[in-house]
Amino acid sequence: MNRPIVALDFSTMEQVRAFLKHFDEPLFVKVGMELYLQNGPEVIKELRSMGHDVFLDLKLHDIPNTVGKAMEGLAALDVQMTNVHAQGGVAMMKRAAESFRNYNPDGLLIAVTQLTSMSEEVVREELGSRLSLDESVVHFAKLAQSAGLDGVVCSPLEAELIHEACGKEFITVTPGIRMQSDTQDDQVRIITPEGAKSAGCDYIVVGRSITRDRDPSEKYHRIKKEFESGDK
Numbered sequence: 001m002n003r004p005i006v007a008l009d010f011s012t013m014e015q016v017r018a019f020l021k022h023f024d025e026p027l028f029v030k031v032g033m034e035l036y037l038q039n040g041p042e043v044i045k046e047l048r049s050m051g052h053d054v055f056l057d058l059k060l061h062d063i064p065n066t067v068g069k070a071m072e073g074l075a076a077l078d079v080q081m082t083n084v085h086a087q088g089g090v091a092m093m094k095r096a097a098e099s100f101r102n103y104n105p106d107g108l109l110i111a112v113t114q115l116t117s118m119s120e121e122v123v124r125e126e127l128g129s130r131l132s133l134d135e136s137v138v139h140f141a142k143l144a145q146s147a148g149l150d151g152v153v154c155s156p157l158e159a160e161l162i163h164e165a166c167g168k169e170f171i172t173v174t175p176g177i178r179m180q181s182d183t184q185d186d187q188v189r190i191i192t193p194e195g196a197k198s199a200g201c202d203y204i205v206v207g208r209s210i211t212r213d214r215d216p217s218e219k220y221h222r223i224k225k226e227f228e229s230g231d232k
């Protein structure tokens, strides 16, 4: 059973260190733009030296050559997982995969499909998609698979559809996790940890539900237990 991935959405390493003091076991943590862009690669080195596994979430999205070169630098950082935007297209994802695997053959490279903060209405009307949200998520998952990626980031609500379309080995990494008592914040497509497990999600990503709790370790273990108890 994969541990929940804890999103370290903080702006300083002091905040990260203070948060991690609540835990006495190595975690699988996610470093996103907020922390990485303000503190740089030292963040990854420090977290790795503390024994934590790292998902580096920078959602690269640019022309293939630029993403390929940028990925060479990221892959050398010894992270367990990183990502690109599937909307960058197959050529971009292939270049990213080539660079990533050269430096980090054991790591997981995944692609964001449609952000979990997006609704059907936004995807159709603002982004001008002729596909429904579900169809577009599956479409991007298939593109990512054809480019040789290991899986996708999606909402737990789409995990089953993706596994049907791409097979069980193709991993689903799912943010948008909330316990019944949590606030929804800016997430639109959400589900509980138990629901995520029942939907076949391989990894759940949890941020504010843990980081804003008065007892982050207790909340983390409650979420982990609930995820493990889902009926799949």
Ligand SMILES: O=C(O)c1cc(=O)[nH]c(=O)n1[C@@H]1O[C@H](COP(=O)(O)O)[C@@H](O)[C@H]1O
Residues within 6 Å of the ligand: 007, 009, 032, 057, 059, 083, 112, 114, 115, 116, 117, 153, 154, 175, 176, 177, 185, 187, 205, 206, 207, 208, 209
């Ligand atoms: O790539 C991601 O991790 C990601 C993709 C997505 O579609 N939705 C999404 O929420 N995320 C990230 O997952 C985390 C969710 O945080 P919380 O909403 O606080 O649990 C944030 O760090 C987001 O950047």
